[in-house]
Amino acid sequence: MRIPVFRAVRHMADRAKLTKTREEEDLYKRQAQEVHQLIHFLEDSRPRIVGTIDRLKRRRAELAKEMEQVTREITAEEKRLQELPSVIADLKRERQHLAHEALKLHRHMSEVPGSAEDDQRVLDSADQIRRRAIAAINALLGDL
Template sequence: MHIPVSTALRHMADRAQMAKTREEVDSYNHRTQEVHHKINFLESCRSDIVGAIDRLKRRRAELAKEMEQITKEIAAEEKKLQELPSIISELKQERQHLARETIRLRRRV
C-alpha cells in the first residue's frame, strides 16, 4: 500500500509542478504580448517623430533667416548710430554757416 500512496503523492506533485509551469507560460505569454504591443506602438511612432524633426528643421531654417535679417538690421542701426555724431557735426556747421549768411545779409539790408 505504500507504493500507491507514493505514486499518488508523486502525481500530485507533478500536477502542482505542471500547474506552476502553465502559470509561468501564461505569464511569459502575457509579457510577450505587452512587449509586442510596445514594439508596434514605437514603430508606428517613427513617422510621427520623423515628421516632427522635419517640421523643427524647417522652423530652425526660418528662424535662421529671420535671425540673419535681424542681424543685418542691427548692423544698419549701429552704422547709423556711429555716423550720427559726424552727421550732427556737419549739420551744426551748416547751421553756423547759414546763421553767418543770415547775419551778413541783414547787415547788407
C-alpha cells in the first residue's frame, strides 16, 4: 500500500511541477513573440529614420536661421540610426535566449502517468486505512 501512496504523492507533485513548467514555457514563448514583434518594428523603422535625416538636411540648406536646431535633430536621428543595429542585435540575442529557454523547458517536460483522480482515490483509500488503524488502536487502548 505504501508504494501506490508514494507514487500518488509523487505524481501529484510532478503534475504541479509540470503545470508550472508549462506556464513558464508559455511565458517564455509570449516574451519571445513580443521581442520578435519589436525587432520587426525596429527593422521596419530604418527607412523612416533615413527619410527623416534626408528631410532635415534639406530643411537646413533652405532655412539658414533654423540651422542650429535642425542640426541638433539630425544628430539625434543619426545617433538612433547608428544605435539601431546594436539594439536589433541585442534583441535578436534576447529572442534566441528566450526561445532556447522555452525549448529547454519543453524538452524536460514529461507526462505524468495516470490521472489525478486515480491518485486521489489511492490517497483517500490510504487515509481511510490509517484512520481505521488509529481508531482500532484507540479502542484497544481505551479497553486497558
